[in-house]
Amino acid sequence: MxxxxxxxxxxxxxxxxxxxxxxxxxxxxxxxxxxxxxxxxxxxxxxxxxxxxxxxxxxxxxxxxxxxxxxxxxxxxxxxxxxxxxxxxxxxxxxxxxxxxxxxxxxxxxxxxxxxxxxxxxxxxxxxxxxxxxxxxxxxxxxxxxxxxxxxxxxxxxxxxGLSQYSDEQLLKELQRRSDQYAIYDPEDNLYDHFADQLQNTTIAALQAELDALAAENAALRLGGSA
Structure with a gap:
């Protein structure tokens, strides 16, 4: 080292x-x-x-x-x-x-x-x-x-x-290897919690984008029908 x-x-x-x-x-x-x-x-x-x-x-x-x-x-x-x-x-x-x-x-x-x-x-x-x-x-x-x-x-x-070169299995093993570092009473310092929060935020953002797209498409159809 x-x-x-x-x-x-x-x-x-x-x-x-x-x-x-x-x-x-x-x-x-x-x-x-x-x-x-x-x-x-x-x-x-x-x-x-x-x-x-x-x-x-x-x-x-x-x-x-x-x-x-x-x-x-x-x-x-x-x-x-x-x-x-x-x-x-x-x-x-x-x-x-x-x-x-x-x-x-x-x-x-x-x-x-x-x-x-x-x-x-x-x-x-x-x-x-x-x-x-x-x-x-x-x-x-x-x-x-x-x-x-x-x-x-x-x-x-x-x-x-970055992480794209590693397989899902390798990433999972690395997360499991770090399990002894999990701080129950200090979630701010936990890799698992950061990952879960980011995944949830990404999922919510993706769903919101899909809902916005459907709403826009629905509005366009209604305008087309009224014409």
Whole structure:
């Protein structure tokens, strides 16, 4: 489960590279037991060559030292850290690995801005990375990158379709799974009661529309008969 701070770093990193015209995708599984890259950027250069940038996002000192594999397999590789964390782990960062630090915008700064604020904070490159040879074949990176992009498209389409993608049986099972959350004395908080109220309101509205249509048709027939 990602923390709110991790999601903020992820969102800001995505926006940072998107503004530069570089597509980024999260959680890309690498081949050859090379782990999972937290974020992977595919940059097309002026001469048509591709530069791969890998990012490891860490939000606490314990997270940094957790023992999880650092998947620095790209041409350029970075840690993305909260600004306060960087001094605590700087000595443990391997040579050649870059660092981007994150600072959240204050509520006052957001409120005072005359422009829409689309990210929760900003990133600064405080330590540039050095080029290294790819640790996995470029073709594998292409394949894994596209697969991860497709995964995100599938997620987006599921959200766009909403509940229509689920069968009645699946929806019923989900309602039954939440039965232990039913508050007898607090119907305002119950999914069942909200659903029943909406269904009743929809049914009443549909019946009223049908009655109005019948009344209009009846009136038209009477006028036609009197003519």
């Amino acid at each position: 990602k923390t709110a701070l991790t999601l903020d770093l992820e969102k800001t990193l995505f926006a940072y590279w998107q503004e530069l015209g570089v597509p980024v995708v999260e959680e890309v599984t690498m081949p050859q037991a090379a782990g999972i890259v937290d974020s992977l950027a595919r940059q097309v250069n002026a001469d048509g060559t591709i530069t791969w940038r890998c990012f490891e996002l860490k939000v606490t000192k314990a997270d940094f030292h957790s023992g999880a594999k650092w998947s620095f397999v790209g041409d350029y590789n970075y840690f993305v850290l909260p600004a306060r964390l960087y001094p605590q782990v700087a000595d443990a960062i391997p040579a050649g690995i870059g660092v981007m630090t994150y600072r959240a915008y204050s509520k006052q700064a957001v409120a005072a801005s005359n422009l829409p604020v689309t990210t929760p904070g900003q990133l600064t490159v405080v330590r540039p990375p050095r080029h290294q040879a790819l640790a996995v074949p470029a073709g594998e990176l292409e394949t894994r990158f596209v697969a991860s992009l497709n995964r995100e498209v599938v997620k987006a389409k599921r959200v766009a379709r």
